[in-house]
Amino acid sequence: MTSVFYRGVTAKYPKATRAKGMYIFDETGKEYLDMSGGAAVSCVGHQHPQVIEALCDQVKSMSFAHTAFFTNDPQEQLAALLAAKFGEEDAKVYFTSGGSEANETAFKLAWQYWRAKGQPAKQKIISRIHSYHGNTYGALSISGNMPRRRVMGDVLLDWPRIEPCYAYRHQRPNETAEAYGLRAANHLETMIQQEGAENIAAFIAEPIVGASLGVVSAAPGYFKRIRQICDAHDILLISDEIMCGTGRTGTFFAHEQDDFLPDIVTLAKGIAGGYQPLAATLSRSHIHAAFVDSGRGFDHGHTYVGHATACAAGLAVLRVIDQENLLENVQKQGQYLQDALETAFKNHPHIGDIRGRGLFRGIEIVADKNTKTPFPDGDNITKRLKQATMKHGLICYPGGGSYQDNLGSHILLAPPFILQPEHIEQAVEKLQLIFKEVF
DSSP: OOOOOOSSTTOOOOOEEEEEBTEEEETTOOEEEESSHHHHTOTTOBSOHHHHHHHHHHHHHOSOOOTTTOOOHHHHHHHHHHHHHSSSTTOEEEEESSHHHHHHHHHHHHHHHHHHTTOTTOOEEEEETTOOOOSSHHHHHHOOOHHHHHTTTTOSOOOOEEOOOOHHHHOOTTOOHHHHHHHHHHHHHHHHHHHOGGGEEEEEEOSEEOTTTTSEEOOTTHHHHHHHHHHHHTOEEEEEOTTTTTTTTSSSSGGGGGTOOOSEEEEOGGGTTTSSOOEEEEEOHHHHHHHHHHSOOOOOOOTTTTOHHHHHHHHHHHHHHHHTTHHHHHHHHHHHHHHHHHHHHTTOTTEEEEEEETTEEEEEEOSBTTTTBOOOGGGOHHHHHHHHHHHTTEEOEEEEEEEETTEEEEEEEOOOTTOOHHHHHHHHHHHHHHHHHHO
């Protein structure tokens, strides 16, 4: 018997008792290779001694002091480090405890920014179909992930959404990648004209779509055109990098690889590597200046904003990434992982696409490789993949709904940045067993 209200109310979970490097162990001693970092969280691996030491040192000196009354050194140092990595001077950083809170903060920044600028009618936030921006009310309302929205019925807000930039499904025959990127981006222009720019506060998108589509990068030029459209219509651009940021794709910010500068960026998951709950919302200087110049301030807050111990963990994780040159390893092992997956599964009849950047990779599952038709939802492919991966000691992130609601399956891989070739080879061997069993 248990008193825990589990995520899966009827599920039975093995009990994790210890972890080290790339592995988690349950109470029976069974070893699980962590090839998804949980949910793209454990970027420096488990039980890194430098991070543990930094956490212990912070707890010994001061665990918590409410930031309505004080600031603290970890918050100040981590904000300075993140701002220095951003592509514009005088960026400001607001710390919260998780990705949903980071995106809620971004939305409130956008809404209150336009009020401070004397344009209170700019309220709507446009997102994309298949997007996922969090599980709080506002963040889920703005998300386009139908499996998550469906269970909430009609209580969520229903604001405009456009098609994702999803070349595997939507690029036309004989259409270049650049032409498709431009066409996909222009859906935003059409939606703005339909809704009226005077009513729109922001557009939010993941540079690389994570859990909803299984690691889908934008086509070349897509986000540069999105930036142009937002500028032309005086709309803020929010880059949700909760999954794909903090070095996951081989550069610290995912938007760097698409050569655009967002107004607001959200980070979470890997920013503290799972050692503490932490998220960040970064804003460009003109956003912050609007609150200062108007004298209105920013009306928002949570109890654990800028939590000293959480920020100490984040600071330690980012220092490890820099000191151990882990972004170089992300790029190197990311290519090795892609090559290994293609060698093993490119000709598999039920693997439709293998894609991604850095150590952020997706495998799309199909019933028919030629037509890209997904398995019927009654086959429960996503559920069966999750069961098989755990059985074979492989932690990855199976997902569903990547074709449409209740249709389409994929596997997301987001291993720790300390990944080595032997871990990749072990993962491929396990996936071969899993696919043979499920299909």
